[in-house]
Amino acid sequence: AQSVTQPDIHITVSEGASLELRCNYSYGATPYLFWYVQSPGQGLQLLLKYFSGDTLVQGIKGFEAEFKRSQSSFNLRKPSVHWSDAAEYFCAVEDSNYQLIWGAGTKLIIKP
Amino acid sequence: DAGITQSPRHKVTETGTPVTLRCHQTENHRYMYWYRQDPGHGLRLIHYSYGVKDTDKGEVSDGYSVSRSKTEDFLLTLESATSSQTSVYFCAISPGQPTIYNEQFFGPGTRLTVL
Numbered sequence: 001a002q003s004v005t006q007p008d009i010h011i012t013v014s015e016g017a018s019l020e021l022r023c024n025y026s027y028g029a030t031p032y033l034f035w036y037v038q039s040p041g042q043g044l045q046l047l048l049k050y051f052s053g054d055t056l057v058q059g060i061k062g063f064e065a066e067f068k069r070s071q072s073s074f075n076l077r078k079p080s081v082h083w084s085d086a087a088e089y090f091c092a093v094e095d096s097n098y099q100l101i102w103g104a105g106t107k108l109i110i111k112p
Numbered sequence: 113d114a115g116i117t118q119s120p121r122h123k124v125t126e127t128g129t130p131v132t133l134r135c136h137q138t139e140n141h142r143y144m145y146w147y148r149q150d151p152g153h154g155l156r157l158i159h160y161s162y163g164v165k166d167t168d169k170g171e172v173s174d175g176y177s178v179s180r181s182k183t184e185d186f187l188l189t190l191e192s193a194t195s196s197q198t199s200v201y202f203c204a205i206s207p208g209q210p211t212i213y214n215e216q217f218f219g220p221g222t223r224l225t226v227l
Contacts, residue, residue, distance in 0.1 A: 009152075034215070043202060043218035044155075090154060098143060098162075098208045099170075100216055104154040 002027050002095050006103035014111045015083055021076040021106050023091030032094035033074040035065055038105075039087045047089075050074065061085070086110045115139055116219040118203050124225045131190040133222050135203030137183075143208035144186040145216065146170075146178060148199040155202065161186055162208060193226045200224070 005024045013019050025031055032051045036044040048059025055067040065076045074091060088107045092100040115138030125131050135144060146158040157170030159178040167178050175197060177189045190197055203219040 036218075043220045044204075045218070046215055049215060098206065099145075099157065099160065102155045104152065 002093065002101050004091050004093055004101050004103040006089075006091055006106050008106045009104070010107045010109060012109040012111055013081055016080050019076075019078045019081045019085070019108070021089050021091075021108070023074045023076065023103060024072050025074065025091075025093045025101075026072065027093050027095070027101075029096070031067075031074075033065075033067060034092045034094070034100065035059065035063070035074070035076050036090045036092065037061075037087050038090065044090065047076070081108075081110055083110045083112070116203060116205055116217060118201075118219040118222050120222060121220065122223045124227065125193055126227050127194055128192050131193050131224065131226075133188045133201055133203075133224070135186045135188070135219060137186075137205045139205060139217070140183060141205040141207050141217075142183075143206045143216075144180065145204040145206075146176070146186065146188045147202045147204065148172065148197075149202060149221075150199050158188065158201075190224075193224075195226050198224060198226045 003026045007022050034049045035047040037047050038044045047063050048057050050057045050067045058064050063078050067074050088105045090105045091103040117136045119134045145160040147155045149155050156172045158176050159170050161167045161180040179187045201222045204216040206216045
């Protein structure tokens with residue numbers, strides 16, 4: 001069955017430190033992969049997406065993600081986090097019915 | 113930003129009462145979705161629509177029904193609300209074209225409390 005796993009429920013990093021959020025997927029075909037961010041009390045906003053080509057994709061707000069087929073991973077990274085990055089981050093993969101299969105999310109906490 | 117509105121934004125109701133949530137889009141997108149979001153569960157798909165009068169069930173459809181009589185509107189109805197349906201409900205839309213990835217755009221959410 002298709003699935004998305006985000007192993008970390010919470011991650012705490014210091015402001016200015018680097019960040020990596022993990023995402024692993026299970027999907028038989030070439031995956032279309034997404035990262036969304038949800039700020040407190042808000043809807044979800046697309047950060048970046050991968051569907052083909054360069055395996056390192058750039059997104060908004062200085063985020064990037066790398067698709068690694070051999071590891072079935074699509075980890076999100078940012079070299080230096082800002083307090084405004086505190087939010088919940090969701091990874092998703094599109095299935096053959098144009099639906100998104102979602103991970104459970106990772107809540108990012110920023111220490112001053 | 114994609115033109116998606118949800119109404120109401122907040123609602124408190126009592127167990128056993130019917131509730132209807134509305135999602136309205138101005139993007140003319142083919143696909144519309146209703147999700148619920150609960151702590152520890154992420155987003156779970158309730159129902160979705162792939163065209164006017166064309167709907168299908170998602171992962172957690174029990175106790176919910178939907179209708180789509182116009183491209184721009186997708187209604188979610190709780191026939192008889194229960195406390196387990198207390199949640200935040202999100203509507204999403206997407207073009208659903210088979211040749212491109214299916215990015216979803218989200219509405220602001222509706223917080224529903226069932227007492």
